[in-house]
Amino acid sequence: MLKDQKKYEGGQFLLGVCYYPEHWDRVMWQKDFRRMVEMGFNVVRMGETAWNVMEPEEGRYQFEMFDEAIEMAAAEGLKVILGTPTYAPPAWLTTKYPEVLRVDFRGVRMEHGSRRHYNYTAPIYLRLCAGIVTMMAERYKGHDAVIGWQIDNELNCHSDVSFAESDHKAFRQWCKEKYKDSLDVLNAAWGTAFWAQTYNAWEQIHLPRPTVTYHSPSQLLDFYLFTSDSTIRFAELQYEILKRLLPEEQFITHNGLFGNIDNYELTARTVDFMSYDSYPAFQLMRTDLQYPHKDRLSGKQLSRVRGLSSKFTVLEQQAGPGGQIGNVLNNDRGDYLQATPKPGQMRLWTWQSIAHGADGVLYFRWRTCPYGAESLWHGLNLYGDQPHWRLEEAKRVAKETRMLEDVIIGTDVVAKAAIMYDYANDSNVKIERYIGFDYWNSEEQVYLALSERHLAADMLSKQNLAEAQALSQYELLFYVNAQLLTTEDAEKLRIYVEQGGTLVLGPRSGYKDRHNQAYMEPFPGVLRELAGVSVSDFTMLNPGETNGLSFTNGGGQSPAHVFNEILEPAADAFGNVEIAATYMDDYYAGQPAVTIRKLGKGKVVYFGTFFTRESTSKLLDSLQIADPLEQWAHIPEAIEVVSRQGAAGLYYMLLNYSSQPVAMHLKRELTERISGHPLVGDIVIRPYDVWILQA
Known part of the structure; x- marks a missing residue:
């Protein structure tokens, strides 16, 4: 995780709600704030959806509504977190400057009438965002009730790509910088010799555009890297303004983990610490996952936030059934309404966030809005003010967190295991879609297997490899999706192992470079020496085909599905490589599937097929890693x-x-x-x- 991060130093657990004064008559505000305090809340978030209120016309700013709302909240004893309102630009802006609008892959412009319909690269939009953020910061930088700021809202939610003209220009400039103004270097990196794609003028360079068939995987990888970088630069613009104007005691954060963002870089460059929006009911809606308690998987995302910031806040915590309507004309997206949390679940999910490291939780939202696309997104209060069990449950949480601040404030999650990921490899599984889902599923299966053995796992970005001392606290490190690696990455992993760590690698590890091109050597490429094995053969399984793993020494059996690699211990490492499992069927029955190499004080496991909960559990048995709670x-x-x-x-x-x-x-x-x-x-x-x- 990132070092030397700032956190809220108020000495109390933050518990509160998201509140939208612009949605309600002023006569309701004071009563609402008073009720919040009576329930035990101490903080509200506001402002992130109100650009149209704060700047009703270009250059004419009016903050009277929020002046009054903040004063009312402060008078009742509430602290305030302000959100910059740049994720929902007003109609005057998009009408006057249509070049700011997001464009989809097919060239269709996203018009005003929803949210997040802008792109990150239009110069005029960046200037107008800087204007509203500067005016807000100047207005409230000295207010005692304001403790922190949220940049934008849920970056890349709903749509995480854009193909506007300014995006194409920005991508061209990004490529010039990356490839040192050399088209020869770009052509080599993208492998444009294939299908006669070679470029000989910079004007020919664009973001991926509609084609007859497949794009260059290397160009696609750069597209995803650029998309992340342009998103981060957009947030960085706001961070630099806020950092320059705000007093030291006001923190800066952002909420959520969404697509096409390198969240490690986002955290390092744009916030004091990361925050998250936790909606476990989305897990319960999943049809692709067969698991009795799907909401447990929300802990994986919370662990990913914790891997970025050891102290974080949840700025939106589920307070009722979520739902969105109005997509009838957008045929690619459906409407939905989640099941209402059962009595006890809302409290459970709040404590789930706290258990995984949150030092603050804000429920979304205080009131259910009676209009708009989220009129089915239910908050603590229903459309009226009638008593409800969810209000009582939130009140109970407030009482418990006040009583247990010594358990929360100043304590850290204890994790001896970690799961490593990185943005380039996460992007590559979108490109290699034939097995992309299986990598995501493998990561979830590993997380659940560790959790069921009561082994908390941090989710760490690959950038953490540079911090050898930080990695040494983890006895076990899974790197499930490690296709794109460099020799430098392999060396850092070797140091971790030699110092006593156990590294577990998944299939197809280490076989491609940072340009998404395969190394001209046997799999697993740059990891072959470290793992002490080569891949002698591999195969996808045809639909309906099955295979299995047979673990040695009576370790039992488990599935080996989708993709299998046949392993061959290296001759010079044979004495230190143990065959932990073999395949059960087909032409490679009896051949090695899982190997364990002893190296220095540690071990390297190469797992030649995708992980399941069962196979991960059996691997843990092979490694003699037991439930740490068994002693008591x-x-x-x-x-x-x-x-x-x-x-x-x-x-x-x-x-x-x-x-x-x-x-x-x-x-x-x-x-x-x-x-x-x-x-x-x-x-x-x-x-x-x-x-x-x-x-």
Whole structure:
């Protein structure tokens, strides 16, 4: 994770809501703020959707509405986080300057009438964004109630690409800078000798455009790298303005992890710390995942945020069923309404965020809006002010977090395992779609297998390889999707292993360079020496075909699906390479599928097929990695356990995602901090309940 990050130093857990004064009559504001405080809230977020209010005409700024709203909130004792309103430009702007509008791949311009319909490269849009951000910062930089700022809102939500004319020009300039003004270097990097694609003038360079058939994979990779960089530069413009104008005590953040952004670079260049928007009900809606408690997977994204910022906030936490309507004419996107969280789930999901590292949580939203595309996105309050169990549940969370600030503030998540990812490889699986989903699925399966063994895992970007000391805290490092790697990357991984770490690599690792071109050597390319194996053959499985893994030493069997590599231990490393599993069927039955090489103080595992929960669990058995809680408890896999540790001690946060009670056994007495009760022996945790055990 990134070092020396600033965090909110208010000494209290931030708990509150998102509030939109522009949606409500002024007579409602004071009552709303007072009710928030009565519930135990201490912070509100506002401002990110109100550019049309703050600048109703170009150059005419009016902040009276937010002056009054902030003063009212402050008078009730609430702190305020302000959002810059640049994700929803007003109609006067897009009408006067249509060049700011986003254009899709087919050349269709996205018009006013929704949100995020702008591009990141139009000079006039950047100038107007700088104007509104500067005026906001000048206005509220000295306000005691304002504790922080959110840049934009959910960068790249809904649409994460644009092909406007300014985007093509910016891409051309980006390529000139990357390739040192040399078309020869660009042509070599893109492999344009194939299909006579060679370019001989910079005017011929564009973002990918509609073609008869396949694009150059190397050009596509640069397209994704450029898209991320242009997004980050857009946020960086605002960050530099805010950093210059704001007092040191006001923090700067951004919310969400969306497509086509290198979030490590975004965090390093544009915020003091990262934030997240947590909506576990999206996991529950998934039809591609067969798992009884899908909302548990929200922890993976929270772990990714934690890998960027050890202290973070959740600026939108699910407070009811989410829903969006109005896409009837956009046939590629459907409308939806999620199931209402069951009693207990909203509290569970809030504690899920806290367990995974959040030092602040804001529910989205205070009131359900009666109009607009999100009129089905339900907040704590329904359309009226009638009493509701979700309000009571939020009040309970407020009471618990106040009581347990010593458990939250100043404590850190304890993780001995990590899953590594990087933006270039994540982008490449979009290009190699024939197996792209399987890499994403593998990463999820590994995360769930670790979680079921009560091994918390940090999600780390590849840039963390530069921090050898930081990596040394992890005993186990999975690098599931490592196709694009350099010799420098391989060397850093070698250092991690030799110092005592266990590295687990997935299929097709290390076989391509940073330009998305295959190395002219046997798989796994630059990792062949480190892994101590070569890939002698490989195959996709035809539809309907199956294969399996047979783990050695009685380790059992598990599926080997989609894609299989047949491994061959290197002759010079044979004595240090153990065959951990072989294939069960087909022409390569009995051939090595999983190998373990001892190197220095550590080990390198090469896993020649995609991961499942079952195969990952069996691999952990082969590596003799047990449930760390076994010494003092028997806690079933269904219960997630995340530990937070600080000066006052170690705390185990237990989360039951099941609709059923779950029995467990504690071998020694521990205090459950929420109830204050001592627990020992055979005990049962209720459905959707949360326990915090003090070691």
